[in-house]
Amino acid sequence: MTEADIPALVQARYGTTTNTVATGGVDGGGITTLGTLLQHRSVRHFLPEKIPKGNLEIIIAAAQSAATSSNLQTWSVVALEDPEHKDKAATLCGDQDFIRQAPLFLIFCADLNRLTKVSAQHGLRGEGLEFTEMFLMASLDAGLAGQNATVAAEALGLGACYVGAARNKPHELAKLLKLPSRVIAVFGVAIGKPDPTKVTAVKPRLPQKEVLHKETWNSDAKEGGAETQTGNLAEYDVTLASFNAGERREGVPAWTQRSARRIETVESLHGRHVLKDVLQQKGFNLK
Template identity: 40%
Template sequence: MSDAVNETLALLMNHRSIRAYHDTPVSQDQLASIVAAGQMASTSSNVQAYTVIAVTDPELKSKVAKLAGNQVYIEQCPVFLVWCADLYRLKKVTESHLGDTSYEDSTENFIVATVDATLAAQNAAIAAESLGLGIVYIGGVRNQIAEISELLGLPELVYPVFGMCIGYPNQETGLRPRLPMKAVLHMNGYSREQSVEEVKAYDTTTKQYLLERTNGQNDATWSQMMAKRLAEPTRLHMKEFLKGKGFIQK
């Protein structure tokens, strides 16, 4: 295998979301390896501002699934990970070293915690796939985020960024086409024209992909799908919830 397409790149380029799982359990050793790989992700100033909650109890998974939009694969997967941005730990362990002023509730630290959790989760996803497991991210944990936070006992300055189903795949899925590289890779500065023009070819690609995937039932382009998404109010409760949890105060 050449350097241009090594095993790691092949694994990354073969990523697909898995929404059906065998009942084969994920072992504690596998889970530990997956989370350990997540912990080795880059982290801003080594703050490691995240916590991951592994939900394995069937009753608890069922409750989470209902709150996350009745997504049955949350119940089916052996392990459901809830990746949380966590500034609570940082606040508590630094209190004795600080004076009267602290900025754990700043917008910048909110971004740091969210990015830290995301980087760790993606490392974990790759680790899981390297073990023959499949994953799918679940943004639906933010649908009823206050209820899920209460269910999982999340304190102030902790919020669930997303969930992640993990298990042995029980389906074959195709690769979803991505934007042309020129749409996302700009050299030495942002090109407005390049960013927009490259989508035209992608619209054709996604239309054909959907026609094949739905047996001719859906021929929407990516632009049309994104317009529909932007036209619908989505999780407008997030700002109030995050402020109520102590985030983005400064």
């Protein structure tokens, strides 16, 4: 990987070969990191091998290296390697087989239990823990840690796939993992050695101009009407259709349609609509 490879990797991220995003200013040190980030793809096919001894510890150290609000470190992670235990977790997490296949399944949790104890230790009320803000903080901290873990795994030559389905049956998963009060699974990450016969291409993202706003939000008026966004999304529908065709994924609806369906009904939340109640039961008060 050299500096010269970066522009092509950036274009690939948008599914284009032409220079739609002007990159520059890359000099030396961060090239390997950028290469890892830009070549990310979810891996859902793993070799039946354990990950090398010591990799779990590196991955978790990387996760703990993420920034964390006020250094409060309001997250914890449960590592599942035992096949039977992982099988039960997989069943609760949308019954996704790649979780069973992966030798390591990390479940990242928002953890306000630790700070509850810290408050008690100092005879303080811990009133702040009862607000939505703290749950959001803990979820953000867990997300940042999970992303560092994922990037670390990828840097080690492993593959990973996030599992939001860890919230499909939050109560049951909490029971399986024996999570204490004020600890809840936010997402999982399945990790293992990628099966080299089933490598997928990099999945293009929305055009950068659709997500990047400079100085202020690109209002419709400023950008010449609602057609700008409609045009960006139509462009992405075409780009992603071409990606899906390349991956031989037939009959996948356009991104706009698929996304609209994903949020169409309560059922499309796959059980996650109970999350607020489960959070209350687990001691997150969400005032």
